[in-house]
Amino acid sequence: xRILLATHVCPFPARSGGQLRTRQLLEALQGEGEVxxxxxxxxxxxxxxxxxxxxxxxxxxxPGLQPCAGGELAxxxxxxxxxxxxxxxxxxxxxxxxxxxxxxxxxDLIVARYLRTVLCCGLLPGPVPVAVDVDDYQPGLLRxxxxxxxxxxxxxxxxxxxxxxxxxxxALSRAAHLWVSxxxxxxxxxxxxxxxxxxxxxxxxxxxxGDLPAPPAPDHFGMIGTWTYSANAHGLRWFLRxxxxxVRRRRPQARLVLAxxxxxxxxxxxxxxxxxxxxxxxxxxxxxxxxxxVFLAPVLFxxxxxxxxxxxxxxxxxxxxxxxxxxxxRDTLGRGGGLREAADPRSFAGAMLAWAEDPVAAREAGExxxxxxxxxxxxxxxxxxxxxxxxxxxx
Numbered sequence: 001x002r003i004l005l006a007t008h009v010c011p012f013p014a015r016s017g018g019q020l021r022t023r024q025l026l027e028a029l030q031g032e033g034e035v036x037x038x039x040x041x042x043x044x045x046x047x048x049x050x051x052x053x054x055x056x057x058x059x060x061x062x063p064g065l066q067p068c069a070g071g072e073l074a075x076x077x078x079x080x081x082x083x084x085x086x087x088x089x090x091x092x093x094x095x096x097x098x099x100x101x102x103x104x105x106x107x108d109l110i111v112a113r114y115l116r117t118v119l120c121c122g123l124l125p126g127p128v129p130v131a132v133d134v135d136d137y138q139p140g141l142l143r144x145x146x147x148x149x150x151x152x153x154x155x156x157x158x159x160x161x162x163x164x165x166x167x168x169x170x171a172l173s174r175a176a177h178l179w180v181s182x183x184x185x186x187x188x189x190x191x192x193x194x195x196x197x198x199x200x201x202x203x204x205x206x207x208x209x210g211d212l213p214a215p216p217a218p219d220h221f222g223m224i225g226t227w228t229y230s231a232n233a234h235g236l237r238w239f240l241r242x243x244x245x246x247v248r249r250r251r252p253q254a255r256l257v258l259a260x261x262x263x264x265x266x267x268x269x270x271x272x273x274x275x276x277x278x279x280x281x282x283x284x285x286x287x288x289x290x291x292x293x294v295f296l297a298p299v300l301f302x303x304x305x306x307x308x309x310x311x312x313x314x315x316x317x318x319x320x321x322x323x324x325x326x327x328x329x330r331d332t333l334g335r336g337g338g339l340r341e342a343a344d345p346r347s348f349a350g351a352m353l354a355w356a357e358d359p360v361a362a363r364e365a366g367e368x369x370x371x372x373x374x375x376x377x378x379x380x381x382x383x384x385x386x387x388x389x390x391x392x393x394x395x
């Protein structure tokens with residue numbers, strides 16, 4: 001069987017949750033047949049594509065905003081006018097660019113990692129069945145982001161929400177099969193027939209999880225993320241402004257260990273706060289979790305910390321997370337599985353202090369979290385879900 005995996009998220013190197021899931025999907029599909037990659041190039045994956053990969057069969061350019069004179073202001077106006085439409089509609093230029101490199105009719109199945117690439121390439125509907133890894137449902141993410149945005153961006157996001165709901169409902173109805181990462185996303189009508197394809201932690205091969213040494217202190221907290229992603233950066237600023245000062249007032253010796261890449265302004269802001277240790281980007285996440293007794297996920301919208309929550313649990317650490325970060329984990333990690341949910345600054349700080357003041361309970365909760373990950377988030381479960389989706393799509 002020949003499979004074309006269409007994506008705008010490169011599976012190499014896997015430094016973000018989206019890249020990791022793409023790599024895992026690629027590996028699972030390679031167990032089902034011969035797989036080629038169709039990648040839509042953008043500013044975030046150019047370096048990865050430049051390094052080369054034998055699976056890449058075709059590369060197309062992501063549709064950009066229409067060029068206009070007037071500098072940054074004109075660019076912002078064009079962004080608000082477009083409201084994301086160009087990424088959910090077929091582009092004649094992109095279709096022609098794709099067809100110069102690959103014939104979709106030569107494949108038995110097309111798998112879309114998100115919808116963006118197959119919609120811009122005009123592959124849904126197309127000559128062969130298309131299975132879609134929806135992952136996170138965009139309208140759901142937009143609804144959570146709107147209250148956090150500035151007034152002008154809120155107007156744009158509301159327009160984008162209305163357009164994406166209508167466009168995705170139509171497109172998803174034409175897909176041969178759907179996967180979602182979160183069970184509750186199946187409550188959306190376009191996704192009711194979807195198979196759950198759970199996210200896996202970064203150290204996703206079960207044999208890689210060894211026992212970490214005890215953390216240096218019960219009030220050392222850890223947080224990891226791609227801080228150049230706007231949702232993560234927003235959550236980190238919220239935490240540093242409204243939560244961290246409360247924790248430091250109660251426990252002046254508390255430390256926050258931060259890992260991940262960030263723009264200079266955010267890094268300077270974080271480094272100026274008291275009690276912060278910034279590691280930068282780490283190749284081995286154990287470097288962070290060895291130094292932290294509790295992991296934190298303060299994201300208020302978006303999906304950037306979803307895999308980071310699994311990662312902290314996989315390393316046997318309890319966590320404090322917002323309702324957004326708990327999505328998909330309420331039944332497996334949230335109820336007796338090592339996570340405490342906190343929706344506001346006061347409750348977030350209180351949950352952190354509760355773990356710090358009872359280190360025995362924190363260690364026990366961390367072990368429950370690790371066992372829950374080993375039970376519910378494994379490569380076997382992931383590959384079985386991929387195999388089931390391929391079978392249904394071809395049927």
